[in-house]
Each structure stands twice: as C-alpha cells, then as structure tokens.
Amino acid sequence: MKAIVVYSSKTGFVEKYAKWIADELSVKAVRTNDVKVEDLKDYDTIVFGGGLYAGGINGIKLINKNLHKLKGKNIVLFATGASSGKKEEIDEVWDKNFTKEDQKNIAFFYLRGGFNYDKLNMKDRMLMMMMKKMLQKKKDLTEDEQGMLAAFEEPVDFTDRGNIRDLIDLVRKNSKID
C-alpha cells in the first residue's frame, strides 16, 4: 500500500505537520503546487493538509474538485488553524468544504497550528488588520478572539507532534501501512 502527504502551507504550520506525518509513515510530503491530481493515481492513501483561511481550507480544491478521480482511495484530511478547534467550528469548516455525502468517505482531523503575522503575505496582512480592528471594537471577546488579538503582538505556535497520533493510527488501520 502506498501513501503520500500533500499540503498547502502559507506560514509553515501545516508544513510542520505534513513533514511529521510523512516522517511517521515513511512516505513523501509534497506541496499542492507541485502535484496534479493525475500524479495521485499511484497512491492508495492520500493525506491532505491545508491551513484554515476564513473557514476555507487552503488548497482543498485539489481534493474536493477531483473526488470523482480519487474514488476508492483512502482520503484523510487535516486542517490547521489558529483557533482551539471547537467542535461546532470544525463541523462548520467540514460542511463548508464538503457535502454530507462526500464527508462519509473522507476522514477529517483538526490539528492546531498557530499564527505568525510577520510571515503573512500582503493580502493576508490586510485581511488580518481588518479583523484586528473589528476585534478591538468588539465587546465580550471569546477566549479564542482574545488569543487572536494577543497573537498579533507575539507569534503563537501550538503545533505538537503528538497531535498527529489519531491520524497516523487511522492511516495505518485503513491502509495496512506499518
């Protein structure tokens, strides 16, 4: 059985998880920009990871626009965001990116990343400055929102290799990779 890790990462958090997962499974990790869906036909298991950007999963088009070409494969997704990953938020991300029918055939994990303003591109910086202004005006911030505001001043990194364990167990179980 063959597996591959494909990922899209803007500031390095997803990349860290992708490389840990690839290392654990002894398979390769490649960036979404460096693969075409046709390249995935040789693999039985595809682990895909992308960062959360306003509830969307960065790079996910490679998977959700090509599900018909990936039929019969084990597809295991992970999304990485700055938030703590409350169930209702993760369910929302899931529903935003995949139909209920497609969700039945795909495993989905949230692996908490972090936030590093200094590494953002211009467009994301502008979006985040708007968000910052909004949060500064808002009363009764949630814990995640307070954390987000603090993260503008000082980068935060919640990545932890231990977070990949359930994903690894599932991949091993489904694809008999040791």
Ligand SMILES: Cc1cc2nc3c(=O)[nH]c(=O)nc-3n(C[C@H](O)[C@H](O)[C@H](O)COP(=O)(O)O)c2cc1C
């Ligand atoms: C414009 C923008 C929107 C974001 N939206 C979300 C979000 O909806 N949920 C979340 O948890 N994190 C959000 N984040 C934080 C990123 O998902 C987080 O920094 C993640 O670790 C990035 O991973 P990457 O750098 O590997 O792409 C956002 C960040 C930016 C810049």
